[in-house]
Amino acid sequence: MSGTDNQLSRELLVFLTTLYEQRHLGRTATRLSISLPKASRLLAEARIVFEDPLYTRFGHGLAPTARAHEVTAQARRVLEEMAKLFAAETFDPAAMNRVIRISALDNAIPIMIEPVLELFMKKAPKAGIAILPHDEHTLLKLRAGEADLAIFPAVNLPADFVSVPLLRTPYVYAVRAGHPLEGKVQNGTLSMQDLEACRRIQICVHPDTDDPIEGVPGPAEIPLKAGRTMLWTEYWLGAVRLMHRTDAVLILPWRTAKALSEERPLTVLARAESVPWLEPSLIWHAHTTLDTGLEWVRSLFISALRGSLRPLEPDEVRLGRLGDDSALHWS
Structure with a gap:
C-alpha cells in the first residue's frame, strides 16, 4: 500500500x-x-x-x-x-425488527417454514419473514444481499455458500381419500400395473435440471398432447388440492403428504422406490455467517427440524389413509 x-x-x-x-x-x-x-x-x-x-x-x-x-x-x-x-455478548431477538427474506418453493411452507414460524414470532415479535421464489437467480440474490436464506437441495453448491441439511424424506404415491385404488391394495401392497393404470399430476420443478421422468417432480416439459399425465403445475400445494378433485396419482415427499393430511385426509399407496429422497438444506452466503440475527434464525430451523446437528434421521413412511384415524392403514 x-x-x-x-x-x-x-x-x-x-x-x-x-x-x-x-x-x-x-x-x-x-x-x-x-x-x-x-x-x-x-x-x-x-x-x-x-x-x-x-x-x-x-x-x-x-x-x-x-x-x-x-x-x-x-x-x-x-x-x-x-x-x-x-459485537454485543448477547443477542436479543425481541429487539430485532428486520425482515428475513427466504427463497423457497411452496412445499417448504408446511414442512420447513411453518414449524419455525410460531417460535420466530414469539421470540422476535417486531420482525417478519418474506418468502421469495426459488429460481435460477436464487444464488445471485444471496450473493447480492437481496435474500438472506434459501431452502433447496444443496447439490453442486458453489464454494462461497454454506448449507445445513434440514430433513431426509422419501417420495410416495398419494391419492385422495376414497380413491378406487384403495380397494386394490392386497396384503398392504399395490401392484405397479394398477398404479400405472391411473393418470398422473406432474409437478414441474424449476430450476431443477434432473432428467425428467413422467410423474416424478422435475423439469418436465409440457407437451402439446396429453397422455398418462392429466395436469401440470409448478405449485406443490396446488397439486395436492387438484389431486383431491381427481382420480389422479401424485408423487410427492412423504413429509409433505403427512403435513397436508392434517388439513384434509389423503391416502399414501406406496413408496416411490425409484425416486431419490428429498434432502433440502438451509443455505446462505458465507458473507452472512457472522450476522447475529441470521445466526439466530438459522438456529431456529436446526432446532425445529433436526433438534441438533447430529446425523439426520430419515423419515419412516406410514402407508394407508392419513388424517383419518378411523380409516384403513397398511403399515
Whole structure:
C-alpha cells in the first residue's frame, strides 16, 4: 500500500465488499444508502490506497481485477474480526425488527417454514419473514444481499455458500381419500400395473435440471398432447388440492403428504422406490455467517427440524389413509 493507507476505514472496507457483490456502482450506492458521487469518491480512494484500478467497465457493470479479488477476501476477514470485537455478548431477538427474506418453493411452507414460524414470532415479535421464489437467480440474490436464506437441495453448491441439511424424506404415491385404488391394495401392497393404470399430476420443478421422468417432480416439459399425465403445475400445494378433485396419482415427499393430511385426509399407496429422497438444506452466503440475527434464525430451523446437528434421521413412511384415524392403514 502507499502512504495513504491511513484512509483504510471500516466504511471503505464495507464499500469494497459490497461493490464486489454488486459489480455495479449505482446498486452499491443504493445498497449502502449513500449517494452515487460518494460511491465514486470511495472507489477513487480505494484505487489510490491499493495502487490498482480494482474494477474495469464490463457491459453495464464492473469487472474486478485480480487485485480486487485479493483485496475483497482480505477486507471480509478484517470485517469479520471487527464484528467479533464490537459485537454485543448477547443477542436479543425481541429487539430485532428486520425482515428475513427466504427463497423457497411452496412445499417448504408446511414442512420447513411453518414449524419455525410460531417460535420466530414469539421470540422476535417486531420482525417478519418474506418468502421469495426459488429460481435460477436464487444464488445471485444471496450473493447480492437481496435474500438472506434459501431452502433447496444443496447439490453442486458453489464454494462461497454454506448449507445445513434440514430433513431426509422419501417420495410416495398419494391419492385422495376414497380413491378406487384403495380397494386394490392386497396384503398392504399395490401392484405397479394398477398404479400405472391411473393418470398422473406432474409437478414441474424449476430450476431443477434432473432428467425428467413422467410423474416424478422435475423439469418436465409440457407437451402439446396429453397422455398418462392429466395436469401440470409448478405449485406443490396446488397439486395436492387438484389431486383431491381427481382420480389422479401424485408423487410427492412423504413429509409433505403427512403435513397436508392434517388439513384434509389423503391416502399414501406406496413408496416411490425409484425416486431419490428429498434432502433440502438451509443455505446462505458465507458473507452472512457472522450476522447475529441470521445466526439466530438459522438456529431456529436446526432446532425445529433436526433438534441438533447430529446425523439426520430419515423419515419412516406410514402407508394407508392419513388424517383419518378411523380409516384403513397398511403399515
